Amino acid sequence: MDVPEQAAAGSAPQRVSGFFERRREQIAQRWADAPLFRSVFTVSRDEAVEACKAVVDALSDVTATGRIEDIGAPGFATVRRQLGGMAATRARTGCTSAQIADEVAALRGPAVELLREEFPDPSTADAHESVLALTLVMSTLRLVVMETALTEGADLIERQRQQLLEVATPVIKLWEGTVAVPLIGTLDSARSQVVMESLLEAIVDQRARYAILDITGVPTVDSLVAQHLMKTVAAARLMGAECIVSGIRPAIAQTIVQLGIDLGTVVTRASLADALAYALGRQGIEVSRADAGASAR
Amino acid sequence: MPASGQASATSLPIGSDADLAWVRQQVRQCAAQLGFGLVQQTKVVTAASELARNTLVHGGGGRVEITPLDDGRTRGLRMRFTDEGPGIRDLDLAMTDGWTSGGGLGLGLSGAKRLVHEFAVDTEPGRGTTVTAVAWVTPVPSSRTGVG
Amino acid sequence: MSQPFPASPQVPVLALGDILLVTLQGELHDGMAEQLQQDLTHRIAASSVTGVVIDISGVEIVDSFLGRVLAEIASTAGLLAARTVLAGMRPAVAITLVELGLTLPGLVTALDVDRAMELLSPREA
Numbered sequence: 001m002d003v004p005e006q007a008a009a010g011s012a013p014q015r016v017s018g019f020f021e022r023r024r025e026q027i028a029q030r031w032a033d034a035p036l037f038r039s040v041f042t043v044s045r046d047e048a049v050e051a052c053k054a055v056v057d058a059l060s061d062v063t064a065t066g067r068i069e070d071i072g073a074p075g076f077a078t079v080r081r082q083l084g085g086m087a088a089t090r091a092r093t094g095c096t097s098a099q100i101a102d103e104v105a106a107l108r109g110p111a112v113e114l115l116r117e118e119f120p121d122p123s124t125a126d127a128h129e130s131v132l133a134l135t136l137v138m139s140t141l142r143l144v145v146m147e148t149a150l151t152e153g154a155d156l157i158e159r160q161r162q163q164l165l166e167v168a169t170p171v172i173k174l175w176e177g178t179v180a181v182p183l184i185g186t187l188d189s190a191r192s193q194v195v196m197e198s199l200l201e202a203i204v205d206q207r208a209r210y211a212i213l214d215i216t217g218v219p220t221v222d223s224l225v226a227q228h229l230m231k232t233v234a235a236a237r238l239m240g241a242e243c244i245v246s247g248i249r250p251a252i253a254q255t256i257v258q259l260g261i262d263l264g265t266v267v268t269r270a271s272l273a274d275a276l277a278y279a280l281g282r283q284g285i286e287v288s289r290a291d292a293g294a295s296a297r
Numbered sequence: 298m299p300a301s302g303q304a305s306a307t308s309l310p311i312g313s314d315a316d317l318a319w320v321r322q323q324v325r326q327c328a329a330q331l332g333f334g335l336v337q338q339t340k341v342v343t344a345a346s347e348l349a350r351n352t353l354v355h356g357g358g359g360r361v362e363i364t365p366l367d368d369g370r371t372r373g374l375r376m377r378f379t380d381e382g383p384g385i386r387d388l389d390l391a392m393t394d395g396w397t398s399g400g401g402l403g404l405g406l407s408g409a410k411r412l413v414h415e416f417a418v419d420t421e422p423g424r425g426t427t428v429t430a431v432a433w434v435t436p437v438p439s440s441r442t443g444v445g
Numbered sequence: 446m447s448q449p450f451p452a453s454p455q456v457p458v459l460a461l462g463d464i465l466l467v468t469l470q471g472e473l474h475d476g477m478a479e480q481l482q483q484d485l486t487h488r489i490a491a492s493s494v495t496g497v498v499i500d501i502s503g504v505e506i507v508d509s510f511l512g513r514v515l516a517e518i519a520s521t522a523g524l525l526a527a528r529t530v531l532a533g534m535r536p537a538v539a540i541t542l543v544e545l546g547l548t549l550p551g552l553v554t555a556l557d558v559d560r561a562m563e564l565l566s567p568r569e570a
Binding site (some may be wrong): 314315317318321323324335336337338340342343346347350382405407409410411 | 451469472473475505506507508509510536537538541544545547557559
Protein backbone atom coordinates (compact mmCIF):
# COMPACT_ATOMS: atom_id res chain seq x y z
CA MET A 1 0.00 0.00 0.00
CA ASP A 2 2.25 2.71 -1.14
CA VAL A 3 0.30 5.35 -2.96
CA PRO A 4 2.05 8.71 -3.17
CA GLU A 5 0.10 11.77 -2.09
CA GLN A 6 1.15 13.86 -5.07
CA ALA A 7 1.27 11.73 -8.14
CA ALA A 8 4.34 12.27 -10.27
CA ALA A 9 3.99 11.89 -14.02
CA GLY A 10 3.82 8.25 -14.86
CA SER A 11 2.69 7.19 -11.41
CA ALA A 12 -0.05 4.58 -11.01
CA PRO A 13 -2.94 7.06 -10.54
CA GLN A 14 -1.72 9.00 -13.57
CA ARG A 15 -1.70 5.84 -15.61
CA VAL A 16 -5.21 5.02 -14.42
CA SER A 17 -6.30 8.52 -15.39
CA GLY A 18 -4.95 7.93 -18.88
CA PHE A 19 -6.73 4.59 -18.97
CA PHE A 20 -10.06 6.28 -18.11
CA GLU A 21 -9.55 8.74 -20.94
CA ARG A 22 -8.57 6.17 -23.55
CA ARG A 23 -11.19 3.56 -22.71
CA ARG A 24 -13.98 6.01 -21.85
CA GLU A 25 -16.35 4.59 -24.46
CA GLN A 26 -15.79 0.91 -23.56
CA ILE A 27 -16.06 1.47 -19.80
CA ALA A 28 -19.24 3.47 -20.26
CA GLN A 29 -20.73 0.76 -22.47
CA ARG A 30 -20.03 -1.92 -19.86
CA TRP A 31 -21.24 0.15 -16.93
CA ALA A 32 -24.46 1.01 -18.71
CA ASP A 33 -25.38 -2.67 -18.41
CA ALA A 34 -24.62 -2.78 -14.68
CA PRO A 35 -27.68 -2.92 -12.37
CA LEU A 36 -26.97 0.55 -10.94
CA PHE A 37 -27.44 2.36 -14.25
CA ARG A 38 -29.81 -0.12 -15.89
CA SER A 39 -32.35 0.17 -13.09
CA VAL A 40 -32.42 3.98 -13.20
CA PHE A 41 -32.28 4.55 -16.97
CA THR A 42 -34.95 2.03 -17.84
CA VAL A 43 -36.07 3.78 -21.00
CA SER A 44 -32.97 4.93 -22.80
CA ARG A 45 -29.68 3.07 -22.85
CA ASP A 46 -28.05 6.06 -24.54
CA GLU A 47 -28.79 8.17 -21.51
CA ALA A 48 -27.24 5.52 -19.29
CA VAL A 49 -24.10 5.55 -21.43
CA GLU A 50 -23.94 9.36 -21.22
CA ALA A 51 -24.28 9.22 -17.43
CA CYS A 52 -21.53 6.60 -17.28
CA LYS A 53 -19.25 8.78 -19.40
CA ALA A 54 -19.74 11.67 -16.96
CA VAL A 55 -18.67 9.41 -14.12
CA VAL A 56 -15.66 8.11 -16.08
CA ASP A 57 -14.58 11.70 -16.81
CA ALA A 58 -14.91 12.60 -13.15
CA LEU A 59 -12.81 9.60 -12.11
CA SER A 60 -10.24 10.56 -14.72
CA ASP A 61 -10.02 14.02 -13.14
CA VAL A 62 -9.70 12.59 -9.63
CA THR A 63 -6.98 10.11 -10.57
CA ALA A 64 -5.07 12.80 -12.48
CA THR A 65 -4.75 14.80 -9.25
CA GLY A 66 -3.69 11.67 -7.35
CA ARG A 67 -6.26 12.24 -4.61
CA ILE A 68 -7.75 8.80 -5.08
CA GLU A 69 -8.57 8.27 -1.42
CA ASP A 70 -10.00 11.69 -0.78
CA ILE A 71 -13.81 11.83 -0.91
CA GLY A 72 -13.49 15.62 -0.90
CA ALA A 73 -11.53 15.67 -4.20
CA PRO A 74 -13.06 18.25 -6.58
CA GLY A 75 -13.63 15.68 -9.31
CA PHE A 76 -16.11 13.85 -7.10
CA ALA A 77 -18.46 16.83 -7.15
CA THR A 78 -19.74 15.70 -10.57
CA VAL A 79 -20.12 12.18 -9.23
CA ARG A 80 -22.10 13.45 -6.27
CA ARG A 81 -24.55 15.21 -8.57
CA GLN A 82 -24.83 12.37 -11.05
CA LEU A 83 -24.82 9.30 -8.81
CA GLY A 84 -26.40 11.05 -5.84
CA GLY A 85 -29.55 11.75 -7.83
CA MET A 86 -29.55 8.16 -9.07
CA ALA A 87 -29.05 6.79 -5.58
CA ALA A 88 -31.96 8.92 -4.37
CA THR A 89 -34.10 7.51 -7.19
CA ARG A 90 -33.13 3.99 -6.13
CA ALA A 91 -33.77 4.81 -2.46
CA ARG A 92 -37.25 6.05 -3.38
CA THR A 93 -38.03 2.68 -4.95
CA GLY A 94 -37.16 1.03 -1.64
CA CYS A 95 -33.50 0.22 -2.23
CA THR A 96 -31.36 0.26 0.93
CA SER A 97 -28.10 2.18 0.98
CA ALA A 98 -26.26 -1.15 1.40
CA GLN A 99 -27.79 -2.40 -1.86
CA ILE A 100 -26.81 0.81 -3.61
CA ALA A 101 -23.28 0.48 -2.26
CA ASP A 102 -23.13 -3.08 -3.62
CA GLU A 103 -24.28 -1.87 -7.01
CA VAL A 104 -21.57 0.77 -7.05
CA ALA A 105 -19.01 -1.83 -5.98
CA ALA A 106 -20.10 -3.95 -8.94
CA LEU A 107 -18.76 -1.26 -11.30
CA ARG A 108 -15.21 -2.14 -10.29
CA GLY A 109 -15.15 -5.59 -11.95
CA PRO A 110 -15.64 -4.48 -15.56
CA ALA A 111 -13.20 -1.58 -15.12
CA VAL A 112 -10.46 -3.78 -13.66
CA GLU A 113 -10.97 -6.28 -16.48
CA LEU A 114 -10.47 -3.58 -19.07
CA LEU A 115 -7.42 -2.23 -17.25
CA ARG A 116 -5.80 -5.67 -17.11
CA GLU A 117 -6.17 -5.92 -20.89
CA GLU A 118 -3.86 -2.91 -21.15
CA PHE A 119 -0.96 -4.88 -19.69
CA PRO A 120 0.46 -7.71 -21.81
CA ASP A 121 2.03 -9.14 -18.66
CA PRO A 122 -0.34 -8.69 -15.70
CA SER A 123 2.32 -9.76 -13.20
CA THR A 124 4.49 -6.63 -13.58
CA ALA A 125 4.76 -4.12 -10.76
CA ASP A 126 3.21 -1.45 -13.01
CA ALA A 127 0.16 -3.60 -13.61
CA HIS A 128 -0.26 -4.35 -9.91
CA GLU A 129 0.08 -0.73 -8.90
CA SER A 130 -2.38 0.43 -11.55
CA VAL A 131 -4.98 -2.14 -10.55
CA LEU A 132 -4.48 -1.18 -6.93
CA ALA A 133 -4.95 2.54 -7.75
CA LEU A 134 -8.11 1.76 -9.75
CA THR A 135 -9.44 -0.38 -6.90
CA LEU A 136 -8.80 2.41 -4.43
CA VAL A 137 -10.50 5.07 -6.49
CA MET A 138 -13.49 2.80 -7.02
CA SER A 139 -13.73 2.21 -3.25
CA THR A 140 -13.64 5.94 -2.71
CA LEU A 141 -16.38 6.32 -5.32
CA ARG A 142 -18.46 3.84 -3.34
CA LEU A 143 -17.98 5.93 -0.18
CA VAL A 144 -18.95 9.10 -2.03
CA VAL A 145 -22.16 7.53 -3.30
CA MET A 146 -22.99 6.08 0.13
CA GLU A 147 -22.51 9.46 1.72
CA THR A 148 -24.62 11.21 -0.91
CA ALA A 149 -27.34 8.56 -0.72
CA LEU A 150 -27.57 8.85 3.05
CA THR A 151 -27.83 12.65 2.94
CA GLU A 152 -30.39 12.54 0.16
CA GLY A 153 -32.34 9.92 2.09
CA ALA A 154 -32.44 12.05 5.22
CA ASP A 155 -33.56 15.07 3.16
CA LEU A 156 -36.25 12.99 1.52
CA ILE A 157 -37.58 11.74 4.85
CA GLU A 158 -37.63 15.29 6.20
CA ARG A 159 -39.49 16.57 3.12
CA GLN A 160 -42.05 13.78 3.33
CA ARG A 161 -42.54 14.39 7.03
CA GLN A 162 -43.22 18.05 6.29
CA GLN A 163 -45.67 17.21 3.52
CA LEU A 164 -47.46 14.77 5.81
CA LEU A 165 -47.76 17.39 8.51
CA GLU A 166 -49.33 19.85 6.11
CA VAL A 167 -51.61 17.37 4.41
CA ALA A 168 -52.85 15.89 7.64
CA THR A 169 -54.33 19.07 9.09
CA PRO A 170 -56.91 20.73 6.88
CA VAL A 171 -58.85 23.61 8.35
CA ILE A 172 -62.44 23.68 7.12
CA LYS A 173 -64.81 26.62 7.08
CA LEU A 174 -68.11 25.25 8.38
CA TRP A 175 -70.11 28.45 8.44
CA GLU A 176 -69.56 32.17 8.29
CA GLY A 177 -67.33 32.80 11.29
CA THR A 178 -66.88 29.14 12.23
CA VAL A 179 -63.87 26.96 11.31
CA ALA A 180 -63.04 23.35 12.22
CA VAL A 181 -60.04 21.01 12.20
CA PRO A 182 -60.86 17.30 12.13
CA LEU A 183 -57.85 15.69 13.82
CA ILE A 184 -57.02 12.19 12.68
CA GLY A 185 -54.25 10.01 14.07
CA THR A 186 -51.74 10.49 16.81
CA LEU A 187 -51.17 14.02 18.06
CA ASP A 188 -47.51 14.50 18.86
CA SER A 189 -45.86 17.81 19.68
CA ALA A 190 -44.84 18.49 16.09
CA ARG A 191 -48.33 17.92 14.74
CA SER A 192 -50.08 19.85 17.44
CA GLN A 193 -47.77 22.76 16.66
CA VAL A 194 -48.87 22.66 13.03
CA VAL A 195 -52.52 22.26 14.04
CA MET A 196 -52.26 25.26 16.33
CA GLU A 197 -50.61 27.44 13.70
CA SER A 198 -52.97 26.54 10.88
CA LEU A 199 -56.05 26.92 13.06
CA LEU A 200 -54.97 30.35 14.29
CA GLU A 201 -54.14 31.47 10.74
CA ALA A 202 -57.59 30.30 9.64
CA ILE A 203 -59.19 32.26 12.47
CA VAL A 204 -57.56 35.43 11.12
CA ASP A 205 -58.31 34.66 7.44
CA GLN A 206 -61.95 33.74 8.06
CA ARG A 207 -62.51 36.26 10.85
CA ALA A 208 -63.80 33.24 12.75
CA ARG A 209 -65.28 33.74 16.17
CA TYR A 210 -65.62 29.99 16.76
CA ALA A 211 -63.06 27.27 16.11
CA ILE A 212 -63.85 23.57 16.53
CA LEU A 213 -61.16 20.99 17.26
CA ASP A 214 -62.69 17.61 16.44
CA ILE A 215 -60.81 14.72 18.01
CA THR A 216 -63.08 11.89 16.82
CA GLY A 217 -60.14 10.44 14.87
CA VAL A 218 -57.60 10.70 17.68
CA PRO A 219 -57.06 7.20 19.12
CA THR A 220 -55.98 8.18 22.63
CA VAL A 221 -55.88 11.30 24.71
CA ASP A 222 -53.15 11.36 27.32
CA SER A 223 -52.10 14.28 29.46
CA LEU A 224 -49.69 15.51 26.76
CA VAL A 225 -52.40 15.60 24.08
CA ALA A 226 -54.74 17.31 26.55
CA GLN A 227 -52.05 19.89 27.21
CA HIS A 228 -51.69 20.58 23.48
CA LEU A 229 -55.43 20.98 23.13
CA MET A 230 -55.57 23.40 26.03
CA LYS A 231 -52.68 25.45 24.60
CA THR A 232 -54.52 25.74 21.29
CA VAL A 233 -57.70 26.76 23.08
CA ALA A 234 -55.78 29.36 25.11
CA ALA A 235 -54.02 30.81 22.05
CA ALA A 236 -57.31 31.07 20.12
CA ARG A 237 -58.88 32.82 23.08
CA LEU A 238 -56.04 35.35 23.20
CA MET A 239 -56.86 36.19 19.60
CA GLY A 240 -60.52 36.63 20.40
CA ALA A 241 -61.98 33.32 19.22
CA GLU A 242 -63.67 30.60 21.23
CA CYS A 243 -62.50 27.00 20.79
CA ILE A 244 -64.79 24.01 21.15
CA VAL A 245 -63.35 20.49 21.49
CA SER A 246 -65.69 17.93 19.95
CA GLY A 247 -65.68 14.21 19.28
CA ILE A 248 -64.83 13.06 22.76
CA ARG A 249 -65.78 9.38 22.67
CA PRO A 250 -67.01 7.73 25.91
CA ALA A 251 -63.74 5.81 26.36
CA ILE A 252 -61.73 9.01 25.98
CA ALA A 253 -64.00 10.86 28.38
CA GLN A 254 -63.32 8.11 30.94
CA THR A 255 -59.56 8.29 30.39
CA ILE A 256 -59.61 12.05 30.82
CA VAL A 257 -61.43 11.68 34.13
CA GLN A 258 -59.26 8.79 35.32
CA LEU A 259 -56.03 10.62 34.49
CA GLY A 260 -57.32 13.57 36.45
CA ILE A 261 -56.81 15.88 33.45
CA ASP A 262 -58.53 19.18 34.04
CA LEU A 263 -59.84 20.54 30.76
CA GLY A 264 -60.76 23.58 32.79
CA THR A 265 -62.93 26.08 31.01
CA VAL A 266 -62.70 24.36 27.63
CA VAL A 267 -66.09 23.96 25.99
CA THR A 268 -66.55 20.32 24.96
CA ARG A 269 -69.23 18.63 22.87
CA ALA A 270 -69.82 14.97 22.02
CA SER A 271 -69.92 15.39 18.25
CA LEU A 272 -68.86 17.85 15.57
CA ALA A 273 -72.56 18.45 14.82
CA ASP A 274 -73.21 19.38 18.45
CA ALA A 275 -70.22 21.72 18.40
CA LEU A 276 -71.49 23.42 15.23
CA ALA A 277 -74.95 23.76 16.77
CA TYR A 278 -73.35 25.39 19.81
CA ALA A 279 -71.33 27.81 17.68
CA LEU A 280 -74.36 28.73 15.57
CA GLY A 281 -76.53 29.17 18.64
CA ARG A 282 -74.01 31.50 20.22
CA GLN A 283 -74.08 33.62 17.07
CA GLY A 284 -77.86 33.74 17.20
CA ILE A 285 -78.25 31.58 14.11
CA GLU A 286 -81.15 29.12 14.08
CA VAL A 287 -81.37 26.21 11.70
CA SER A 288 -84.84 24.86 10.89
CA ARG A 289 -86.48 22.75 8.20
CA ALA A 290 -87.53 24.77 5.19
CA ASP A 291 -90.94 23.02 5.09
CA ALA A 292 -91.48 23.35 8.83
CA GLY A 293 -94.14 26.03 8.34
CA ALA A 294 -96.00 24.05 5.65
CA SER A 295 -96.26 20.75 7.53
CA ALA A 296 -97.37 22.43 10.74
CA ARG A 297 -100.48 23.75 9.06
CA MET B 298 -23.74 46.78 13.15
CA PRO B 299 -21.94 44.09 11.13
CA ALA B 300 -22.75 43.99 7.43
CA SER B 301 -23.87 40.39 7.71
CA GLY B 302 -24.67 38.43 10.82
CA GLN B 303 -23.26 35.24 9.32
CA ALA B 304 -20.83 33.32 11.50
CA SER B 305 -19.83 36.36 13.48
CA ALA B 306 -20.98 37.08 17.00
CA THR B 307 -22.63 40.37 17.87
CA SER B 308 -22.19 41.76 21.35
CA LEU B 309 -24.66 44.33 22.63
CA PRO B 310 -24.87 46.21 25.91
CA ILE B 311 -27.92 45.92 28.16
CA GLY B 312 -28.20 49.00 30.31
CA SER B 313 -31.53 50.63 29.58
CA ASP B 314 -35.05 50.24 28.18
CA ALA B 315 -33.80 51.38 24.80
CA ASP B 316 -31.14 48.66 24.87
CA LEU B 317 -33.85 46.03 25.40
CA ALA B 318 -35.63 47.24 22.29
CA TRP B 319 -32.37 47.24 20.35
CA VAL B 320 -31.59 43.67 21.48
CA ARG B 321 -35.06 42.54 20.36
CA GLN B 322 -34.56 44.14 16.94
CA GLN B 323 -31.10 42.63 16.48
CA VAL B 324 -32.25 39.16 17.55
CA ARG B 325 -35.20 39.34 15.16
CA GLN B 326 -33.02 40.45 12.28
CA CYS B 327 -30.52 37.68 12.96
CA ALA B 328 -33.25 35.03 13.33
CA ALA B 329 -34.89 36.16 10.10
CA GLN B 330 -31.58 35.98 8.23
CA LEU B 331 -30.98 32.46 9.54
CA GLY B 332 -34.34 31.35 8.16
CA PHE B 333 -36.44 31.09 11.31
CA GLY B 334 -40.18 31.00 10.60
CA LEU B 335 -42.44 33.76 11.89
CA VAL B 336 -43.66 31.86 14.96
CA GLN B 337 -40.12 30.79 15.82
CA GLN B 338 -38.83 34.31 15.34
CA THR B 339 -41.48 35.57 17.72
CA LYS B 340 -40.56 32.93 20.30
CA VAL B 341 -36.83 33.66 20.08
CA VAL B 342 -37.34 37.43 20.26
CA THR B 343 -39.69 37.04 23.23
CA ALA B 344 -37.16 34.81 25.01
CA ALA B 345 -34.48 37.42 24.30
CA SER B 346 -36.71 40.13 25.72
CA GLU B 347 -37.35 38.17 28.92
CA LEU B 348 -33.70 37.32 29.42
CA ALA B 349 -32.43 40.79 28.57
CA ARG B 350 -34.86 42.29 31.06
CA ASN B 351 -33.66 39.82 33.70
CA THR B 352 -30.10 40.96 33.00
CA LEU B 353 -31.18 44.59 33.32
CA VAL B 354 -33.48 44.33 36.34
CA HIS B 355 -31.88 41.56 38.41
CA GLY B 356 -28.28 41.70 37.20
CA GLY B 357 -28.02 45.49 37.16
CA GLY B 358 -27.20 45.46 33.45
CA GLY B 359 -24.72 43.48 31.36
CA ARG B 360 -24.25 42.27 27.81
CA VAL B 361 -25.68 39.83 25.34
CA GLU B 362 -23.70 37.97 22.73
CA ILE B 363 -25.69 36.79 19.71
CA THR B 364 -24.02 34.05 17.66
CA PRO B 365 -25.35 32.36 14.50
CA LEU B 366 -24.78 28.59 14.60
CA ASP B 367 -24.54 25.93 11.92
CA ASP B 368 -24.16 22.28 12.89
CA GLY B 369 -24.05 21.13 9.27
CA ARG B 370 -27.71 20.16 9.18
CA THR B 371 -29.53 23.01 10.84
CA ARG B 372 -28.87 26.63 11.52
CA GLY B 373 -29.42 28.15 14.89
CA LEU B 374 -28.95 31.12 17.14
CA ARG B 375 -27.17 31.30 20.47
CA MET B 376 -27.81 34.12 22.91
CA ARG B 377 -25.57 34.48 25.92
CA PHE B 378 -26.62 37.00 28.56
CA THR B 379 -24.04 37.92 31.17
CA ASP B 380 -24.18 40.23 34.14
CA GLU B 381 -22.03 40.83 37.17
CA GLY B 382 -24.95 41.31 39.50
CA PRO B 383 -25.76 39.57 42.76
CA GLY B 384 -26.34 36.18 41.11
CA ILE B 385 -29.27 33.89 41.80
CA ARG B 386 -29.37 32.34 45.27
CA ASP B 387 -32.05 29.77 44.71
CA LEU B 388 -32.02 28.77 41.05
CA ASP B 389 -34.83 26.24 41.47
CA LEU B 390 -37.04 28.94 42.91
CA ALA B 391 -36.04 31.38 40.16
CA MET B 392 -36.99 28.79 37.56
CA THR B 393 -40.45 28.32 39.05
CA ASP B 394 -43.40 29.99 37.34
CA GLY B 395 -44.74 32.88 39.32
CA TRP B 396 -45.87 36.43 39.05
CA THR B 397 -44.31 38.02 42.04
CA SER B 398 -40.51 38.08 41.98
CA GLY B 399 -38.63 41.30 41.22
CA GLY B 400 -41.52 43.47 40.08
CA GLY B 401 -43.83 40.87 38.66
CA LEU B 402 -41.49 39.30 36.14
CA GLY B 403 -41.75 35.80 37.52
CA LEU B 404 -42.10 34.18 34.11
CA GLY B 405 -38.73 35.44 32.89
CA LEU B 406 -36.44 32.44 33.24
CA SER B 407 -38.97 29.62 33.23
CA GLY B 408 -40.95 31.14 30.39
CA ALA B 409 -37.90 31.87 28.26
CA LYS B 410 -36.73 28.29 28.74
CA ARG B 411 -39.95 27.01 27.18
CA LEU B 412 -39.43 29.19 24.12
CA VAL B 413 -36.00 27.82 23.10
CA HIS B 414 -34.43 24.41 22.55
CA GLU B 415 -31.44 24.57 24.84
CA PHE B 416 -31.17 26.56 28.02
CA ALA B 417 -28.50 26.83 30.70
CA VAL B 418 -28.02 29.08 33.70
CA ASP B 419 -24.63 29.54 35.30
CA THR B 420 -24.80 31.59 38.46
CA GLU B 421 -23.05 32.09 41.74
CA PRO B 422 -24.15 34.44 44.51
CA GLY B 423 -22.05 37.59 44.30
CA ARG B 424 -20.41 36.59 41.03
CA GLY B 425 -23.13 37.34 38.52
CA THR B 426 -25.17 35.23 36.15
CA THR B 427 -24.76 33.86 32.63
CA VAL B 428 -27.82 32.56 30.83
CA THR B 429 -27.30 30.75 27.54
CA ALA B 430 -30.23 30.03 25.25
CA VAL B 431 -30.07 28.27 21.88
CA ALA B 432 -32.81 27.96 19.30
CA TRP B 433 -32.57 25.93 16.10
CA VAL B 434 -34.32 26.53 12.81
CA THR B 435 -36.91 23.78 12.71
CA PRO B 436 -40.46 24.08 11.49
CA VAL B 437 -41.43 21.99 14.49
CA PRO B 438 -39.65 22.84 17.73
CA SER B 439 -39.65 19.41 19.32
CA SER B 440 -38.34 17.40 16.38
CA ARG B 441 -34.72 17.76 17.48
CA THR B 442 -35.30 15.91 20.69
CA GLY B 443 -37.22 13.24 18.86
CA VAL B 444 -34.96 12.68 15.88
CA GLY B 445 -31.73 13.96 17.38
CA MET C 446 -29.90 52.26 10.81
CA SER C 447 -27.64 54.42 12.92
CA GLN C 448 -30.61 55.96 14.71
CA PRO C 449 -32.50 52.84 15.71
CA PHE C 450 -35.41 54.39 17.55
CA PRO C 451 -37.48 57.12 16.03
CA ALA C 452 -38.67 59.28 18.87
CA SER C 453 -42.27 58.25 19.60
CA PRO C 454 -42.65 58.87 23.26
CA GLN C 455 -46.43 58.61 23.37
CA VAL C 456 -48.89 55.93 22.45
CA PRO C 457 -51.83 57.42 20.51
CA VAL C 458 -55.12 57.27 22.42
CA LEU C 459 -58.28 58.13 20.50
CA ALA C 460 -61.60 58.92 22.18
CA LEU C 461 -64.63 57.55 20.29
CA GLY C 462 -67.67 58.62 22.27
CA ASP C 463 -67.20 57.05 25.67
CA ILE C 464 -64.72 54.47 24.38
CA LEU C 465 -60.94 54.93 24.31
CA LEU C 466 -59.10 53.34 21.40
CA VAL C 467 -55.43 52.67 22.10
CA THR C 468 -53.26 51.62 19.18
CA LEU C 469 -49.99 49.94 20.08
CA GLN C 470 -47.50 49.60 17.28
CA GLY C 471 -44.04 48.20 16.70
CA GLU C 472 -41.41 48.44 19.38
CA LEU C 473 -42.76 49.48 22.74
CA HIS C 474 -40.27 50.53 25.38
CA ASP C 475 -41.01 49.46 28.93
CA GLY C 476 -41.20 53.10 29.98
CA MET C 477 -43.76 53.89 27.28
CA ALA C 478 -45.95 51.01 28.40
CA GLU C 479 -45.87 52.20 32.01
CA GLN C 480 -46.59 55.78 30.90
CA LEU C 481 -49.59 54.53 28.91
CA GLN C 482 -50.88 52.68 31.95
CA GLN C 483 -50.83 55.88 33.99
CA ASP C 484 -52.32 58.07 31.25
CA LEU C 485 -55.18 55.67 30.67
CA THR C 486 -55.99 55.40 34.36
CA HIS C 487 -56.18 59.19 34.61
CA ARG C 488 -58.32 59.58 31.51
CA ILE C 489 -60.77 56.87 32.61
CA ALA C 490 -61.07 58.43 36.05
CA ALA C 491 -61.44 61.97 34.70
CA SER C 492 -64.15 61.34 32.10
CA SER C 493 -67.10 59.05 31.56
CA VAL C 494 -65.18 56.32 29.78
CA THR C 495 -67.09 53.04 29.68
CA GLY C 496 -64.75 50.99 27.54
CA VAL C 497 -61.13 50.70 26.43
CA VAL C 498 -60.06 48.94 23.23
CA ILE C 499 -56.36 48.12 23.00
CA ASP C 500 -55.45 47.32 19.40
CA ILE C 501 -52.29 45.19 19.34
CA SER C 502 -52.54 44.04 15.73
CA GLY C 503 -49.37 46.02 15.02
CA VAL C 504 -47.41 44.48 17.88
CA GLU C 505 -44.87 41.85 16.92
CA ILE C 506 -44.04 40.57 20.38
CA VAL C 507 -45.70 40.61 23.79
CA ASP C 508 -43.40 39.53 26.59
CA SER C 509 -44.32 38.98 30.24
CA PHE C 510 -43.72 42.63 31.05
CA LEU C 511 -46.09 43.99 28.40
CA GLY C 512 -48.51 41.17 29.23
CA ARG C 513 -48.55 42.26 32.86
CA VAL C 514 -49.06 45.92 31.89
CA LEU C 515 -52.02 44.97 29.67
CA ALA C 516 -53.57 42.84 32.42
CA GLU C 517 -53.11 45.66 34.93
CA ILE C 518 -54.68 48.23 32.61
CA ALA C 519 -57.73 45.94 32.34
CA SER C 520 -58.07 45.40 36.08
CA THR C 521 -57.54 49.09 36.87
CA ALA C 522 -60.11 50.07 34.26
CA GLY C 523 -62.47 47.50 35.76
CA LEU C 524 -62.16 49.13 39.16
CA LEU C 525 -63.11 52.41 37.47
CA ALA C 526 -66.14 50.74 35.86
CA ALA C 527 -64.72 50.57 32.34
CA ARG C 528 -64.44 47.37 30.31
CA THR C 529 -61.25 46.59 28.42
CA VAL C 530 -60.99 44.54 25.23
CA LEU C 531 -57.67 43.43 23.76
CA ALA C 532 -58.02 43.30 19.98
CA GLY C 533 -56.11 41.84 17.06
CA MET C 534 -53.43 39.71 18.66
CA ARG C 535 -51.38 38.01 15.94
CA PRO C 536 -51.25 34.18 15.85
CA ALA C 537 -47.48 34.05 16.42
CA VAL C 538 -47.82 36.32 19.44
CA ALA C 539 -50.69 34.22 20.86
CA ILE C 540 -48.72 30.97 20.46
CA THR C 541 -45.67 32.51 22.10
CA LEU C 542 -47.65 33.91 25.04
CA VAL C 543 -49.26 30.53 25.72
CA GLU C 544 -45.87 28.82 25.52
CA LEU C 545 -44.50 31.46 27.86
CA GLY C 546 -47.24 30.55 30.31
CA LEU C 547 -49.14 33.81 30.04
CA THR C 548 -52.78 33.18 29.13
CA LEU C 549 -54.16 36.49 30.47
CA PRO C 550 -57.36 34.87 31.84
CA GLY C 551 -58.90 38.11 33.03
CA LEU C 552 -58.75 39.85 29.67
CA VAL C 553 -61.59 40.06 27.17
CA THR C 554 -60.27 39.56 23.64
CA ALA C 555 -61.53 40.24 20.12
CA LEU C 556 -60.32 39.44 16.63
CA ASP C 557 -60.14 43.07 15.55
CA VAL C 558 -61.17 46.58 16.55
CA ASP C 559 -64.62 46.27 14.92
CA ARG C 560 -65.45 43.19 16.95
CA ALA C 561 -64.09 44.83 20.08
CA MET C 562 -66.38 47.85 19.54
CA GLU C 563 -69.34 45.48 19.05
CA LEU C 564 -68.49 43.78 22.34
CA LEU C 565 -68.50 47.13 24.12
CA SER C 566 -71.68 48.44 22.51
CA PRO C 567 -74.65 48.59 24.91
CA ARG C 568 -76.53 45.99 22.84
CA GLU C 569 -73.99 43.30 23.68
CA ALA C 570 -73.45 44.43 27.24
